[in-house]
Amino acid sequence: MWLSKTIALRQRAERESTAADMGVTTIGGGSASVMTKGEQRELEVFAPGGLVWQPQAGDTVLVVKGGTGCQEQCVVAASTAGAAPEGLAPGELFLYSCGGASLYLREDGSIAVTGGGFAEGDWESEGNLTLAGEVELNGPVTINGTLRINGSLIVNGQPYRPCLCG
Numbered sequence: 001m002w003l004s005k006t007i008a009l010r011q012r013a014e015r016e017s018t019a020a021d022m023g024v025t026t027i028g029g030g031s032a033s034v035m036t037k038g039e040q041r042e043l044e045v046f047a048p049g050g051l052v053w054q055p056q057a058g059d060t061v062l063v064v065k066g067g068t069g070c071q072e073q074c075v076v077a078a079s080t081a082g083a084a085p086e087g088l089a090p091g092e093l094f095l096y097s098c099g100g101a102s103l104y105l106r107e108d109g110s111i112a113v114t115g116g117g118f119a120e121g122d123w124e125s126e127g128n129l130t131l132a133g134e135v136e137l138n139g140p141v142t143i144n145g146t147l148r149i150n151g152s153l154i155v156n157g158q159p160y161r162p163c164l165c166g
Contacts, residue, residue: 019070021063022079028056032075034063044074053078056098 023036032055033041043063047053055061060079066072085094089107096102101115116133153160 019065021065023061023063025055025057025059025061025075025078028054028059030054032061034061034075036063040073046074046076 021036023034023040025032026035026039027033027041030045031042032045033039034043040063045054055075055078060081061075062077063073064076066074083094083096085104088094092107093105094102095104097115099115102113104112104114106112
C-alpha cells in the first residue's frame with residue numbers, strides 16, 4: 001500500500017511539473033550536466049538547424065522536458081543577457097564565441113566581423129569591403145578595379161619600394 005501511494009505521488013508530481021526549467025550548466029559540452037531542481041546529467045544539446053553549439057560550465061540554460069512523464073530532457077538554449085552589442089535592433093543577428101570572435105548581421109545589410117582567423121573557398125563582395133588588422137592572403141589573388149593601400153606593402157618578407165626612376 002505504501003509503495004503504490006509513493007509511486008502514485010511521484011507520477012503525479014512528474015505530470016504537474018513544468019515542461020521547461022532554467023538551470024546552470026555544471027559540466028559543459030555536447031552532453032551537458034545542468035543544475036535545475038537537482039543535477040541532471042548527460043543531457044543532449046539542441047540548437048537551430050545549421051548551428052552547432054555547446055554550453056560552457058556556468059552558462060544559464062533552458063532545459064526542456066518531454067516524452068512520457070516528462071522524463072526526457074535536453075538543453076535547447078543559453079541566456080545571452082549582456083552579450084548583445086549596444087543598439088541591437090529587432091531582426092538583427094549577433095553570433096559570438098567565448099574567445100571574442102563575432103559576426104554581426106545588421107538590418108542595413110552590413111556585416112561586421114570581429115576576431116582573427118582565416119577564410120577558405122571563394123569569396124565575393126559587392127560594395128565596400130573594409131579589412132582592419134593584419135590580413136594574410138595565400139594563393140592567387142585577383143583584384144578588378146582600384147586597390148588602395150594606406151600603409152606599407154610587404155612582398156616576400158621585404159618592404160615594397162616602387163621604382164621612381166622614370
